[in-house]
Amino acid sequence: MRLSYLTRPLFLSLLSYLGLIILADQWEFFVRQAGNGPGLAATGALVEAVGSLRAPVVLRPSRSRAILEISQIDARPVVGRILMVWSGPAWNFEPGDVLRVKGKWYLPPRARFQGGFDYRGYLARQNIYSILSVQNAQLEKKGGFSVSRWAYRLRSSIQSVYAREFSPSQQGILSGIVLGEKSLLPRELNRAFRDAGAMHLLVASGSNVAFVWLLVFSLGGIAGMGERAKLFLGAFFAGVYTCVAGADAPLLRAYLMALAVAAGHLLERDSGLFQALALSAWLILIYSPQSLFMAGFQLSYVAVLGLIWAIPRWQPFFSRWAKGSGRDLKTIFIGIGAASVVCQLVLTPILANTFHQISIIATVSNLILVPLAASLMGLGLAVYACWWLPVPWLFEAAAWASRLSLTAFEGLVAFFAGLPFSSVSVGSLSGSQIFAYYLGAFGILALPSWKTFFRLGAGGAVLALLLGSQRFIFGPGLEILELGGIGARSVLCRARQGETWLVDAGMSGTELVRQLRQHGVGRLNGVFLTSCRKDSWRGLQRLAEDIAIESVYAPADIAVDPSYLRMRKSLARHGAAWVEAWPGWSQPAGPIEWSMESFSGFTGHPELDDAVWKLKRGSEDINFSAHEFDKIAQ
Template identity: 25%
Template sequence: MNTHPPIITPFRRPLIPLVLAYSIGLFTGPSLPFPPMYLLLVTVLVLGAGALALWASRPVSATLSILVAIFLFGCLRYLQAIHPQGRFHLSKVPEAMLTGRVGLEGVIISPPEDIPPGKGWRRERRIRFLVRVEEITLGGDRYQTSGGARVSILDPVHEYRYGERIRGNFRLRHPRGYWNPGAFNYRRYALTRGFQLEGWGREGEELHLLGRDGGNEMLRVVADLRETMLKRIGADLPPEEGGVLKAMVLGDQSGLSEEIRKVFLLSGTYHILVISGFQVGFFAGVLFFFARLLKLPPLAGSLITVVGVVLYTLVAGGSPPIVRAALMTGLYLLAVIAGRGRDLYNTLALAGFILLLWNPLSLFDAGFQLTFAATGAILVAVERWDLSHIARPWRWLLTSLVASAAASLGVLPILAFHFNRASVTGILANLVIVPLGGLVTALGMGYSLLLLLVREGFLPVQIVVLALTKTAIQAAQAFAALPLASVRLYTPTPLMVVTYFATLVLLLVPVFRRRGLAIALCFVFLLGQIGWKCLDRGGEFQATFLDVGQGDAIFLELADGKSILVDGGGTFDDRFDIGEQVVAPYLWYRWIRRVDVVVLTHPQFDHLAGLKAVLENFPVGEVWESGYPSYDSTYLWLQDFVRERQIRLRRITRGERIALGPGVVVTALHPPRPFFIPRKGRARTMANNNSLVLRIDHRQLRLLLTGDIEGEGEASLLDGGLTLDADLLKVPHHGSRGSSSAAFLRGVRPRWAVIQAGDRNPFGHPHHETLARYEAQGVQVFRTDRDGAVTFALRDGAVTSRTYRQELGVWAGE
């Protein structure tokens, strides 16, 4: 009888190459210029070739054909994920139809998230949740639709629960984020999380709860149990310890203070505050231990553990990290039942394959990457170094140390790529805090269940849980206070990440004998890439107008390697740090080691707030400002910080000329001394019209940076008799109606102009009359609210411009 060999005989673990091929297809999907039907046809042809190879007893050719087909299938799944099916899917609603209030009707399908009030302009408390939208009203017309929307209710009074049917009018938009090179892709994140629109609304006549008949009935019961647990934990424990316990046991982070978040982040143990593999695995281990203690058969113990993990996943909110961890744990237990529990690599690969089939965009999610990188590194390291011959207590300690070190090495480039951070003390901190976290999780879950039965809990258990939680917090604080507890890193390039993992795999996995030369070549190649990026840049002058929403931030890189940051942006909501989340990541992406000059045009939050993170994270040579007085807390902090760090502070006035390098001269055109006093006289108008205005001359390119001057400030510049001619103009005051007068534009005569304004900002910037004045002068206008970051570069006498929107492609809604 003629028998054919197995399809994947060249591989001991067939799922690993399949998942790699599929993942590479997902990763390269955006860059393939072929339409889906073409890819589908090629996939069918490749599968046909594989079938012929299998029939001809050519297993290697058949295997390669299958891998190519899986790769093409990954490309198709990516295209399908970013272009959801359905004629009336929410992703296809034009942005122009979302300018007014939009009616939605649907069902709440996520646990409501309580967001405490901020301290800035936006002080409202919010409740945020995901709605599965069934009907949308646009321009008075109703449409049956599909898709998800994440909505926030401002200053809520009513209680919102899973399964509640809701109807209301909301301010909506497509998720956008900040469009800068190297920035977090918020639109892709939104699609990964299942929402295509986001917005807010208020209670009142425009918002109605229609009953709780949506969702799954069992999930409604579980959601009520979870909500009861959260309320009783909050009532039974102090706010700090209660917030940590709710995060570790039930996945609710609304009670975590910024201080607690920071200490766990700096100590490298933030992962224990996010329910993931650690909590789920520990919970499964506890269940399995009790099953063994009761002398249940392995099959019964595994089944009980699987059921318990599923229930815990539902009670903990069912977020993507929990689902990932539950799936991996469940597959491992099923492998144990099937007698294949030792092949953990195939189990890990199968979990990844299932998750990526269900949601292809998860591949780009930082949590997904960290989970599989850490788990894979631990598996390889524990198998590579067999410690079974060591006595048990020491074996446990050494195994924990090896696992912690392996996980840290495995996630290092991912942490650098997504967060520009790594913890030096994380290996040791995890040895202490992870076991404490395990005890808190186990006892906390038992305590939460006890609170369902006894409202006041049980005092001895409460004391133990409180003591363990407080100890975990104190341990995190101790490790966070150590020198170099957290180190900032530049953003590695994709090639660096690949080279790093290739080096790590060659070091840990005996892929082939005599691999020392390959390891050395990979290591030298990696060092060469890092060295190349660290070389002093030169030869090109570059000005980048960053997208910081409704604010200004301009980064100038001079031909001799010096750099200038003019303003740092800011938001209305102090719960989002524009400097930490947007400006500093751009500088790390550009591998900027030092900012030679930081310029504050005037002390208002939309120009000032982001400078705090820059000053804290980068060496700064000088700080320039106009000296206009302010009692803003961030401005006062900046004055103290500059004085403590002995950074030179220069108060610039009209007429000063400063040479910054070969062929670069900065001239201050405004404000005068004494300060300019506009006729309107309001505090905000005073600050705007006393903005520091700079003209930067760089050989063939002249820039005029105007801060927030308004009409009267522009008139003062024109009356001063100073030269205003510029090729590139930063449009004054975000393009407001009262700025960019016709006389001012005739005085400047720019070729290009950049407006820095927030997408759909509440001020209506830029005003249509202002845009008309620029059009009448024949000026080419760029806008960060539409174009994202705008970069002008001067090389060999030629000026080129590019926008980040062009690089985003489909993620910019094109």
């Protein structure tokens, strides 16, 4: 791919359209559509809705969800989509069924604080504007035959076979690899996949579609079929797989991208790949402009753009390195390694802004896990196919091979995730920082074209240096950030040298972890509790599971509170030291000093006492207390 491709009319018009979408989002055009959507009832009101069930239906042991294309609410005609959520046993309804549901009606919550998760905006970008907590559902009309209905039945059949033959963790892994369904994956294993940089293997996307396509393509070659016939047959079966795996937005996007790549191959034009990629993005964004802000859209297109940009430039080196014995095996590993490096490089800003975590070990782990995941996908499909055959030993052999491979796969994921340098937490990047990053990244990927490297890479490096030095030179020596908004009790204190402290963890632990990662915090030097009551520490136990805490400083507590003691033991297991402080305690931390004061009559009884933590930096004193949870400059 040449730099001149970026000046083609199709790509330039796409950039202009992207700019319009971004402006519309800044003006909250898509979120304001909630007023014109199906949100006609007062929030929390009990309503009755009638509509058609859409795929996918996500069934979970604790809480399931599905999308309903509604036609009426409380006997009033309404057109739109709602997100249904319910607890309890799974439904027997299928996509296409017309349901009559009763439940409480809610508008999705907006972000409670600057930088928080805007659930209303997230759903609005999927054309969903309301939530219905379902209490009762009845079948109004059975749906007729449809592709989505047939695909849903086949998907359910595959999952039932996996549930019978494999352990819960193995079922979760295999369902994720084959169908992209990772809801049954245990939380600890989910975290391990994330830290090992292997979470993408549990998402049905381009790699799965490509696997099916290439498998059919290879079988067609063995059968002596022509090039076009193999491509069209591969496109058909890849389309079938897309439907069975859920046919949601990421899968459809990946399938359309695969069609674009195939079109470029048929045209025998290097530029055809890039032009077809731009055209597929046009089609998706015309149908659903909000897709631009979905992480799946960004990850898919940026990754493919990076591969198109870099791989043709590196191809001569691959051929040179793969010479000699075992050429095919060398080519496979070199290709996987190169693709991992390219994808990790170009996706870093998106991963940082979406998940606030980047896997350092991903390039190495994917060299082993990607081929093994491909074999597991083949074994998973074989297990289901053999289940229908009247040959029990063949099915048992496929299931045994799958169990063995799954055990090895799970062990490797745990090994890579357990390495001390496996992943790092990072903060969100600004628009100018992302721009500088991509100038540098695509300049590096342009090598050995030194002219392009200096035009892009050098410019990006200079801009990044200026942006980085700006914060270090002109940024505040001590940064105080209130987390959680109204009703939450947590303040992040960060020094320019990199030390970070937290005052209170009085909010959801999951939300607290998310916000700290958003600010680039992967380790806390200390957590200071303004009281021993639960409203000061309720998120602390969950916080320690994901973010390392050196020490916890709390008011001395001579009373015994069972839940408080359990929390302390849990933190000790995660390596956090516990310091009980009385008034007058102090500890220097470089140019900063923490000390504890108290209101009159400190007793050591949590129901009576509150601490005042004083942070002193030079002539500046900042007080934090349970009574006045604010920054007070004296």
